[in-house]
Amino acid sequence: MKKFPINSDQEVAVLVKSKEELFKELENFIEENGYEGKKDALIQVLHKAQELFGYLPADVLEYISDKLDVPLSKVYGVVTFYNFFSTKPKGKHQIKVCLGTACYVKGADRIFERFLEELKVNPDEPTSDGMFSVHGVRCLGACSMAPVVMVDEDDFYGRVTPDMVPQIISKYKREG
Template structure:
């Protein structure tokens, strides 16, 4: 009972409920609802998946199956700025692992966990589709960096920190 009370008082759940309640037809909207939930919460923990299953009147196993099938959904917290470092063949050969190592060193992380301030997380990916600019990384959905060297990483990361400090 306490869990349900916490859910109903959490403004993030209220925002998700409003989104779901305003859908003209809930049938077939699971992926859209999951995208919205991940936008609101930053990730899709078990309690969010449970809540979505109840609101859409579908089995939790269906929600879990979709979350685990599609790579753009995550059940682990991610940073506000998600850094994807390419380790595909061209990038790897041209130093992609050194780029990834330097990013993690600058951020003080070892895996894909978010930084303590919640600003950054790092993910090593197999291809970003820009082999001619190897090694490359993508921050968020649009900020693309190519022909990287480890020495460029501190300046790039610092530009995002400055952006946050201006807010």
């Protein structure tokens, strides 16, 4: 199991703060750092916005474009270039199923489908309770353990079978 920094603040922020408050926080961040009208602060501001809102909705991107005086097309260009940024909401727990070649030949597609079935959700969209989203991803660098699933940023599961899928889901349901 690999350990990465846990990144739960953003979900907490989304749950307890209104959009208005989040915009206010973003405004404070821009002003306190003197980023207003600064085109080269775009990446830092996008990072902050995603941390606050959990993703980058259109109105947030328009606001940033306006505040930093960067054309909206350029803002979208940067957001789509970096995988880190997302314009769609994600679940509190993000399930990443590796669909790289080594995992695929060992049945990763059946695992991916099973997650979607169990959670009654489409790829890359959050479940109705916002708890999960399921994403197909490229090689996670653990091919010897194929097929591989990663949940959030720190939980790796190797040699996953479709029958393990309900168990994996219930672990996170219990944790909340």
